[in-house]
Amino acid sequence: MLRACLAVFVLLLLAGCTYTAKITDGATAVDRKQYEVAIPMLEREYKRAKSRGQQGEIANNLAISLRETGRDEQAVEWFQTAYDNGVGPDALREKAAALKRLERYEDAIQTYTDLGFEIGSRYEFRKDIAGAELAMKLKERQAQQDRQEYEVNPVAFNSPQADYAAVPFNDALVFTSDRGAATGDQTYNWTGRSFSDLFSVDPTASDVTGFTATLNTEDNEGTPSFSADGNTMIFTRCSPPAKRTDAYCGLYVSERVGDGWGQAEKLPFVTADANYMHPALSPDGSTLIFSANLVEGWGGYDLYRVTKGADGAWGTPDLMNRAINTAGNEQFPTLDGDTLYFSSDGLEGLGGLDIFRTWPLEDGRYNAPKNLRLPINSGADDFAYTIVRRDGTGIGSTTTGYFSSSRPGGAGSDDIYAYTKTQLPPPPPDTTPIAYRNVLDVTVVEKIREDPTNPSSRVLGVRPVPNATVIAQVGDQSRTVTTDEEGQLSLVLVDDQRYEFRAERPDYLAAEGRFSSRNLPRDPDAPEQRYELELEIEKIFRNEEIVLENIYYDYDESFIREDAQPTLNELSELLSRNPDITIELGSHTDCRGRDAYNETLSQARAQAAVDYLVQAGIEAGRLSARGYGESQPVAECICERCTEEEHQRNRRTTFRILE
Known part of the structure; x- marks a missing residue:
């Protein structure tokens, strides 16, 4: 669910993709990420369109604009209109994703199934279908339970704009919002609203004020994390580099000065060619976990960990391992002691970003991430889970806090929700001996092109390649195997090994990939963990440009x-x-x-x-x-x-x- 300008719409921590040229048509407005500006233009243009092709293109742009401004109900209909007017399977893919965000899971499964038949590969949508099926089972199971673990309610200080990422500070909450009170007069044409700022609120009174004029600027600020003593804050700021139309987010630190805050300085490891965001400080302030889309990552946004040396200087960030990071997006980390909460759209979930929990084990490896499931997670984006208070211990004790979600029924595009978690009696213990296994499924795939004879034609998806040769290098040993009819081979992994793979097939360009089994989790509740690696081989088109x-x-x-x-x-x-x-x-x-x-x-x-x-x-x-x-x-x-x-x-x- 990557979006242009940065990554995910829920961030809204974006520098303004600003242009001085006047926008005169909807397509240009969409191209320049001015979605709120585009919507009325495209509605008028659709009525005037004279051909089916024009209607399809306009409908698709309108659906994209509605999606990017949080109006999925309308987007579903316009993506279908775009598909009916010849836009192609991409419109159907977007419709299915919107249906999933709206928790219309049966409709989403049917649409994904239809889409798989259309492009000739159900494999492309297997995770989407599995997530929707899981959500339906969880909803059914939840309806049958006598007692619910979580009670969830939207907070009273939500606005019609985006409000998210609430964290405790003293007796208040600090959160991010692009409500009208944000600093600056300029409108962010992506959303039609203000740029985001940090706000403070007493949750018992819902009296919202700007957090600090020192740090709120005309750029986007948000997602703060405070040290335990309240004297250090690290937050995200997004501002465009000079003479660029794209935007990069960085991590900034500010120190407490009396009752206020000093000027922010960018953290030294932040580079100018990537986005750094969503800081999470450890209680002692010596460790920072954050999200970034660096080149060496596993794909999308990944979580990184960096520590502070004895001299007070931050070291070099380390990419967290494959127990946590996926080929999708991992974002919005928060820490509760050594327990890490984060959001991911790459792990198995209910749709969009889901919130997961993990923690380090005695041997240093992290436990397999646990999906918090319903009602914390939904078909939409769910993120920024934080714990504020605990009352009691043992059965019946409660934990209260906040998380953010773009689920339907809220006050705005993103909303803050309060939760109360009650400790329920545990299920009867399972005395079956535990046999741990980590399995890697390696799948050789190729692109599905709209015109199979043209290497420059549009890519519709990928499909498995049967009977491909895979050379697996494990340490000093190498073996050659052939994929099955599903283009797959499965390996039981040995701990702390580096695996390298090479996929070959006649008339195809070879592909290579790697996987590390270092510090993979051992979870008694899920002793078998499965991981995926795709090797994409390209068909050779000779003498084709x-x-x-x-x-x-x-x-x-x-x-x-x-x-x-x-x-x-x-x-x-x-x-x-x-x-x-x-x-x-x-x-x-x-x-x-x-x-x-x-x-x-x-x-x-x-x-x-x-x-x-x-x-x-x-x-x-x-x-x-x-x-x-x-x-x-x-x-x-x-x-x-x-x-x-x-x-x-x-x-x-x-x-x-x-x-």
Whole structure:
């Protein structure tokens, strides 16, 4: 459920994707993340649309805008309209996700099933269906229980805007909101509301005030964490780097000064090319857990842990292990002693982000995360679980606190909920001896393309590849196995081992993956834990042009810019994994400029890409460079009438695998 600009809509900790140009149509408003602005425009444009194709495109943009502004009931209908007007399976996928967030689980399962038939792979939606089936079972089981463990109610100080991530501070709560009282006059056009700020409230009186003018700015602030003595606060602030239209979030620290707070400083390990957010300080202030989307992560947003040295300086963050992090998003950590609560959409859940609980065992590894289930979790996003008070011990004792959710029926897009948890009698003990097993399911998959003959056509999903060869390297030992008809092989893992895999099949590019069994949990309640690893192999399209994304050159220059290097590094890795292929690097210009000049410039650019790969260790004999100038445009238009977008499409770097 990644969204543009950052990651998840529930964050709303986004720097303003601001533009000075006037928005004149709905598609442009959506492209610039101004969803609230887009909705009325698109509603008018849909009524004026003259073709089925136009209606489909407009309906899809309208559904996206409704989704991004928290109106899933309406989004469901518009995604269906988009699908009916030829947008394709992506609209059906979005409809199913919205149905799940609305807890219309049977409808969601049916839609996911239909979608699997349409794209030719039920595998793509297996987790979505399993989560919906689990939610239905839990709801049925909850209805049969005489006593409920949790009592959940929305708080009185919720607003029609987004309110979330309440944490205790002294006798008050500090939370994040984009309500109208937030600092600054500018409207955040994503939501049509203000930018987010920190607010304080006495929960018994619901009297909301701004937390501190020192830290609330015209940027987005939120998700604070306080040290046990109340003198240190770490929080998230999102502000756009100069001359950029994207936004990055960082972690900032402020120290108590009298009754107020000092100026915030960015933590030293925060870099400028990733998002850091959702800090959780340990009670002694020496450990910080946070969420970030760094390159070395397992996918999406992951949880990291960093400790403070004896000199008071923060060290280098460590990626937390696969017991916690997944290929999805792990966010909003909070700590209760050494117990870690966090939200994930990558672990098995009821829909969107679900709240999980884990804790370190005696051997240092973390226990398998436990889903808090209904009524804490729902089909929507549930996050930012915090404990405020405990009363009593043993059976009948209670714990009270807060969490946040975007579930239907609240006052706004995200709301804060108070809970009371009552300790119920435990079930009878199970005396069966425990046999622990960790199992890794490795699945070889390939992309499903809208046009199976075109490597540049739209990807609809992935499907398993049967009878693929997988070479598994475990320590110094290697063995070769063949996947079954489901494209899968399963391994019982040995503790503290590094596993490396290579998937091969004739006429496909090989893929590689890794998995570490270090510190995997041992949970008496779930002694068998299963993990998944996908190896995606690519079908070889010989002599077919494949565009390399994000390869740009400065005007009248051919050197490889820094922002182009990641794409070429990926190509270098692909070539290293597949030493038997040779490729041609091609460079194309747009139609502006003289033919001879464009040919010379494009040849120099193609050669620069080849030289970069040679420096990366690829044999020169496997590479050739060819500049095509303006001779092979992909956007057919009269040069003087081409839009800048059409010029950009023609101005591309490509490669093709040669015979």
